[in-house]
Amino acid sequence: MDWFSRSKLTRRGFMKGAAAAVALPKMFFLSSPFRPSVAYAAGEADLVIAQQGTPTQLLQAAMAPLGGMGRFVKKGQRVVIKANIAWARTPEQAATNNPELLSALIKMCYQAGAKRVAVWDHTCDNYQFCFSRSGLKKVTQDAGGDIYSGHGRNVYKKVEIPKGKKLKEAEFIQDVLETDVYITFPLPKQHFATELTLGLKNAMGTTWDMELLHKIDLHQCIADINTVRKPDLVVVDAIRILTTNGPKGPGKTEDIGEVCATTDMVAVDAYCASYFKHPKTGKPFRPADIRFIKNAYDLGLGEMNLSKVRMKKVKAA
Amino acid sequence: MTEKLQWARRTVQAVSFFFLLYLIIQAAFPLEVRIPVDLYLRLDPFIAIVAFLTQGEIIIRMLPALGVLLLVVIFGNFFCGWFCPMGATFDFFDRVLFREKKRSKPFDDQPLRRFRYGVFIFAVAAGLLGLQVLYLLDPISLITRTLVIAFYPPAVYIYNHLLPEIQRLLPGNPFILPATKLPIFKVNLLIFLFFAGVLALGVIRRRFWCRYLCPLGTLFSLTSRLRVVRRSVSEACVQCLKCAKECSVGAIPAETPREYRQQDCISCFKCLDCPPEATAFGFHFPRWKGAEAVSLSRRYVVGSLAFGVFSALAIKTNPLQTESGLKNNRLIRPPGALPEKNFVSVCTGCGECLKVCPNNALQSTFLEAGLAGLYTPRLVPRIGYCEEHCNFCGRVCPTEAIRPLSVEEKQKVQMGVAKIDKTRCIAYEEGKVCLVCNEQCSYHAIVGDDKKRPIVKEEICTGCGICENKCPVDGESAIIVYTSGIQKKVKPQQETKA
Numbered sequence: 001m002d003w004f005s006r007s008k009l010t011r012r013g014f015m016k017g018a019a020a021a022v023a024l025p026k027m028f029f030l031s032s033p034f035r036p037s038v039a040y041a042a043g044e045a046d047l048v049i050a051q052q053g054t055p056t057q058l059l060q061a062a063m064a065p066l067g068g069m070g071r072f073v074k075k076g077q078r079v080v081i082k083a084n085i086a087w088a089r090t091p092e093q094a095a096t097n098n099p100e101l102l103s104a105l106i107k108m109c110y111q112a113g114a115k116r117v118a119v120w121d122h123t124c125d126n127y128q129f130c131f132s133r134s135g136l137k138k139v140t141q142d143a144g145g146d147i148y149s150g151h152g153r154n155v156y157k158k159v160e161i162p163k164g165k166k167l168k169e170a171e172f173i174q175d176v177l178e179t180d181v182y183i184t185f186p187l188p189k190q191h192f193a194t195e196l197t198l199g200l201k202n203a204m205g206t207t208w209d210m211e212l213l214h215k216i217d218l219h220q221c222i223a224d225i226n227t228v229r230k231p232d233l234v235v236v237d238a239i240r241i242l243t244t245n246g247p248k249g250p251g252k253t254e255d256i257g258e259v260c261a262t263t264d265m266v267a268v269d270a271y272c273a274s275y276f277k278h279p280k281t282g283k284p285f286r287p288a289d290i291r292f293i294k295n296a297y298d299l300g301l302g303e304m305n306l307s308k309v310r311m312k313k314v315k316a317a
Numbered sequence: 318m319t320e321k322l323q324w325a326r327r328t329v330q331a332v333s334f335f336f337l338l339y340l341i342i343q344a345a346f347p348l349e350v351r352i353p354v355d356l357y358l359r360l361d362p363f364i365a366i367v368a369f370l371t372q373g374e375i376i377i378r379m380l381p382a383l384g385v386l387l388l389v390v391i392f393g394n395f396f397c398g399w400f401c402p403m404g405a406t407f408d409f410f411d412r413v414l415f416r417e418k419k420r421s422k423p424f425d426d427q428p429l430r431r432f433r434y435g436v437f438i439f440a441v442a443a444g445l446l447g448l449q450v451l452y453l454l455d456p457i458s459l460i461t462r463t464l465v466i467a468f469y470p471p472a473v474y475i476y477n478h479l480l481p482e483i484q485r486l487l488p489g490n491p492f493i494l495p496a497t498k499l500p501i502f503k504v505n506l507l508i509f510l511f512f513a514g515v516l517a518l519g520v521i522r523r524r525f526w527c528r529y530l531c532p533l534g535t536l537f538s539l540t541s542r543l544r545v546v547r548r549s550v551s552e553a554c555v556q557c558l559k560c561a562k563e564c565s566v567g568a569i570p571a572e573t574p575r576e577y578r579q580q581d582c583i584s585c586f587k588c589l590d591c592p593p594e595a596t597a598f599g600f601h602f603p604r605w606k607g608a609e610a611v612s613l614s615r616r617y618v619v620g621s622l623a624f625g626v627f628s629a630l631a632i633k634t635n636p637l638q639t640e641s642g643l644k645n646n647r648l649i650r651p652p653g654a655l656p657e658k659n660f661v662s663v664c665t666g667c668g669e670c671l672k673v674c675p676n677n678a679l680q681s682t683f684l685e686a687g688l689a690g691l692y693t694p695r696l697v698p699r700i701g702y703c704e705e706h707c708n709f710c711g712r713v714c715p716t717e718a719i720r721p722l723s724v725e726e727k728q729k730v731q732m733g734v735a736k737i738d739k740t741r742c743i744a745y746e747e748g749k750v751c752l753v754c755n756e757q758c759s760y761h762a763i764v765g766d767d768k769k770r771p772i773v774k775e776e777i778c779t780g781c782g783i784c785e786n787k788c789p790v791d792g793e794s795a796i797i798v799y800t801s802g803i804q805k806k807v808k809p810q811q812e813t814k815a
Contacts, residue, residue, distance in 0.1 A: 088706050118493070124757060124787075126675045126704050128346040133706060152496030154480055175493060192765050193752035211789035214751045215743060245761055 043067035045312035047262040047271060053316025055101035055239060055259070059108065061316035062235070062261035068112075072233045075113035077180035081105060081145075082206055082231075084187050085121040085136050087248045088129035094240040095249040096134035097187055101237050101259065105185065106143035114181070117143075120173055122150030122205045124248075148175070156208045163299060164224035166217050171208035177229050184231040184265065188238055188272045190246035194218060196276055196285065197247045198269040199234050200226050200296050223295035226265065230301070234268050236260040241275055259316075266302025267309045269293050319590040326398065326585060330405035337402040341464055344673040348709050353378075355669050357402065358715035361457045362386035363533040364665055367444055368716040371662040376717050386540060393544030394537040397527055398565075398583035403456035407516065407524050408565070415519035423571055424522065429529045430567075430611045435621040437535040442625030447658070448632050448689050452665040454532050459512070462692060465668035466502045466681055467509035473497050500677045501700065504692065507683070524565045527583070534583075542580040543603035548588060550575040553595035560588035560596060570609065578607045638687035646799045648685055649696040649780060651710045652703060652730040653720040657686075657802055664718035666692030670710035676701030678782065679710060694719075696732060698782025698798050703732070705759040705781065728760070731807045733780030733800035735763070735773050741795040744770040754784035754796050760807075763796075771796070776808050 043066040050062035063069055073079055083102060089095035102119070109117045119140045123130040127149035131137035140147040150156070156171035176182055186202035193214070194201060203225050204210050213221035238258040245251025256275055262268045270287035278285050287293045287304045297304035337357050344354040358364060365382035369375055389396060397404045411417065440451040452458050477496040484494060518525035527534050554575050561569040568581035569588060588596050632638050651670060654660050671679045671694055678701030679694040686693055694710070696703060705728060711721040722730065735754075739745040744752065754771050755763045762778040763771050773796075780798045788794035 088704070125759075126346075126707075128675060129704055129706050132347065146493070148493055148495060150495065151498055152477070152494075154477070154496040155493060192755050193750050193769065211753050211787055214753045215749070215789040218750050247756055248759065 043071065044310075046264050046310045047260065047267050047312070049271070049311070049313045050259045050261075050316045051257060051313060053257075055098055056104040057316040058239070058257075058259035059101060059104045059235070059261075061314045062259045063108065065312050065314060066233075066261055066263070069108045070112045072183075073109050073112035073114050073181050076115045077113070079109045079114045079117045079181045079183060080176050080179040081109075081117065081119045082176065082182070082184045082202055083119050083121050083136060084185065084202055084205070084237075085119075085127075085130050085134050086124045086205060088125040088133045089249055090133055091135055092240075092253075093250045094187065094242040094253040095189065095247065096130070097136060097185060097237050098239045099135045099139040101235075101239060102136055102185065103139040103143045105183070105235060106140060106145045109181075109183075110144060117145040118175060118179075119145055119147045120150060120175060120206070122173070122207065122210065124210075127151050150205070150208070153208060159228060161224055161228055163227040164221075165295075165299070166220045167213070167224040170212075170225060170228075172225075172228060173206045176206045181233070182229055182231050183233045183235060185235050185237060187241065188236065188275055189242040189249075190244055190251070190276060192246065194222070194292060195290055196273055198272050198290075198293075199231075199236060199265050200269050200292055200301075219291035220295050222292040223299050223301065226296055226301055227299055231265055232263070234260075234262050234265045236262075236268055236272055238272060238275065243276060264302040264309065266293060266296045266304050267306065267311075269296075270304050270306055271311070319586070322586050322589065327408070329399050330408060333400045334402040334405040337460070338464065341461065341469075341669075341672060344669055344709075344713055346675050346707075346709075348673065348712065353713075354673070355461075355667070355713050355715040357457045358461065358665065358667055358669070360385050361455065361533060361715075362389075363455055363536045364452070364458065364716065366536070367441075367451055368663050368665075370445060371447075372659065372716070378715060378717060386536075389537050389544075390540050391544065392546050393579065393582060393584055394534075394541045395584040396537065397531075397534055398585035401456060401533075403460045403531075404524070404527060404583075406460065407519060407526060410516045411519040411523045415517050417523045418520050426522070426528070426567060427611070431613060431617060433529045433531075433535050433538075434611060434613055435617060435624075436530060437532050438618060438621035439625035439628070440532055442622050443629040444662075446626060446629035446633070447662050448629040449662060449664075449666075449691075450628075451532055452667075453691065454530065455665065456526075456531055456533050458665040458667040459515075462666055462668040462681075463508055463512040465672040467505050467512060469672065470500045470502060470505060473499055498677065500671075502671065502681055504681045504683050508681075508692075522567075528566050528581075538580045542605060542607070544579055545600050545603055546584070546598060547579055547601045547604070548577055548582065548596060548598055549601065551595045551597070553593045554591075555593050555595075557592055560591060563587040563590065576607065578609075579604075580607065632688045635688060637684055638689055644802075645685055646801070647797070648682075648802070649698070649733045649782070649798060649800045650804065651679055651694050651696060651719045652708070652727045652732055652779075652804070653711045653722040654804065655718055655720070660718050661686060661690040661693055663716050664690075664693045664714075665716055667715065668692075669713040669715065670694050670719060673709040673713045674701065675704055675707055675709070676786075678702055678704075678786075696780075696782060696798075698785035699794055700786075702783040702786040703779075703781040728779065729807050731779050731805040733782075733798040734775045734778045735780065735782075735784050735796050735798050737771060737773060738795045738797065741790055741793075742771070743790060743795070744768075751789065753787050753789055757783045757787045759783065779807055 045065045048062045048065045050058040083097050085096050087095045106117045137147050157174040158171045160169045184202050186199040189197045191197040238256045240253050240255050242249050243252045243254050260268050273285040276285050303309050340354045343350045362382040365379035444451045515526050561571045561574050569577045680697045681692045708724045708727045711719045743749045750769050762774045782798045784796045785794040
């Protein structure tokens with residue numbers, strides 16, 4: 001037990017080290033007190049839908065009318081992408097994001113000058129299986145990004161939701177709350193409980209207790225959590241969507257071949273709802289059929305009425 | 318020279334222990350190490366022989382153990398003194414923490430040495446009747462189990478609590494270290510106390526366990542009498558008795574130090590540190606006779622045997638173990654486990670599967686499976702569920718008590734069936750849109766009715782327990798996996814219409 005006395009670690013040395021450990025990160029924060037400006041240069045459209053092309057082409061085509069990635073990502077900024085890697089499924093099964101598109105998105109952020117890009121998701125299946133089976137870990141790391149899973153509670157921060165109607169506080173991934181640029185990267189899927197899972201629902205993967213939201217009131221909670229950190233950019237991966245057995249699959253898939261980019265998360269959900277047919281009527285879903293879209297609209301998160309949105313469809317190739 | 322040899326031996330022991338530790342740490346996702354992570358258990362001839370006898374067939378994975386036994390038969394017992402990780406632990410703790418008490422009178426250990434054989438006979442007799450005390454005493458299984466159940470969770474706990482400090486030292490951007498999910502095991506304290514108790518026996522005698530209890534050591538004693546590498550003492554011996562004092566297993570009798578019990582020798586070569594340099598080790602013609610061996614009277618053997626048989630019978634007739642007591646419909650065995658009766662007699666309780674399970678779903682039993690099923694793995698869905706694309710537990714089981722299934726085969730094993738408690742399910746009781754179970758189910762075994770309430774399709778439910786795990790109802794889940802005690806194959810799945 002005399003190891004302690006023989007080691008070089010003195011009390012004074014320890015205190016110095018501890019003080020430095022506390023002070024140093026504080027100093028880093030002080031050095032950059034200026035948050036990036038929120039006044040972006042407006043693009044020529046608010047919702048761009050790119051069709052026909054490879055994933056990379058689609059993304060570039062979708063971003064251009066919005067003003068390019070440079071409108072959102074400034075030099076030296078940290079970017080967080082909330083991807084959909086919730087399930088241990090292969091890319092073809094369309095329960096997780098398209099790897100090529102994620103890779104293109106990360107590279108585009110770096111081209112715009114991002115300091116570091118992090119991909120986050122609080123997975124439902126075991127994160128290791130999700131990351132490896134979906135192939136998204138590899139493409140993220142190859143593209144120079146970091147991939148993180150929200151399985152450890154230490155990465156969360158409890159915040160109040162002042163605008164929330166039913167959910168008053170929740171634990172969110174701290175990186176999502178504090179990052180310079182937050183991009184949500186959903187893919188549309190059929191979902192038995194909420195009819196569809198779209199961009200707004202993607203935000204569930206930034207919270208710690210997802211099951212709790214089901215318990216309170218799923219539709220309202222989805223709208224409530226989206227009031228906390230609004231995404232700066234929404235990129236919807238509708239290259240292949242899951243139309244049955246969602247959200248986990250495997251089920252029937254449909255190749256839509258579209259990528260949507262927007263700043264209005266309600267509008268894009270309203271648009272993407274029409275990919276799917278209502279099981280009872282057989283007609284495409286109307287935005288108001290999905291209660292969480294309606295609830296988000298009521299909270300003023302965006303425009304549900306597509307006729308009021310500046311929409312633009314472009315061909316990628 | 319002898320100092321160098323002892324130094325080399327300690328190094329080998331340390332390497333052996335840390336290699337075991339390394340293998341245990343590697344028993345985790347993605348499980349891609351070339352060496353089997355249960356290597357040490359596969360090299361344990363005691364487990365091999367008992368598993369062969371109780372299972373009634375040769376287990377391919379355990380065959381290397383017979384190679385070890387063969388080497389021991391020829392060259393003598395080098396395993397305990399050099400390679401046994403438990404032995405290394407004893408040697409370490411006997412030096413640093415539990416030092417042998419000094420005695421004025423010599424310690425007569427004849428009764429204790431006899432006791433070792435008594436324990437062995439008792440354990441074998443009970444083991445063949447289905448009470449697996451032997452596995453609890455096997456040193457390799459014991460150390461693996463202790464490291465996994467008693468030491469792995471605290472290590473993760475400390476790591477998680479040091480994380481903020483580590484994080485602070487790293488630049489804030491881009492490094493983020495998410496905490497590791499804390500593994501939990503119910504029986505950890507019990508296992509720790511047993512381990513600590515065994516170590517503490519060192520105050521009575523160095524390597525007390527190895528000398529007087531260890532069944533693997535006893536097996537080696539029984540088989541290594543005809544070893545060819547043997548100690549010999551020349552005429553130069555001055556009867557200083559240094560060797561008798563130094564011998565860590567008491568193989569050299571103080572009365573006749575020139576003789577020794579070659580079957581008890583663990584080849585640690587401490588006796589080579591001989592002041593007149595009279596001791597040597599070399600190749601000799603096998604010899605049956607050694608220094609006075611332990612005298613096992615017929616009475617003693619029969620007594621031990623009877624005691625073992627009675628213990629096994631007492632446990633078999635105990636309500637915990639009899640059929641009525643075993644009707645525990647929540648005792649879900651890992652996917653691919655042998656039928657319950659065989660499972661408890663072949664499972665060594667080593668804990669490899671508990672370690673490798675990515676969701677901490679496998680838990681060690683205490684008395685849920687009866688006394689014979691102590692420390693066997695069970696699936697506790699509320700703690701963790703069985704991951705769909707994982708077959709790790711079968712891949713690391715040394716005795717194939719959990720059969721090694723391919724992922725596809727595993728996905729078809731029905732461990733149990735989920736049942737919904739409609740009085741507690743918030744979809745039925747409160748009319749809420751929940752359907753977490755439906756969303757999480759990997760096999761489409763939970764569908765929703767038109768009011769968005771879950772219904773289980775029992776024929777395709779595998780009992781993986783993800784629904785029970787994720788159910789948002791507080792406390793006990795509103796959907797619970799029950800088992801019939803027999804694992805079935807699920808019927809081929811039909812394309813479900815949405």
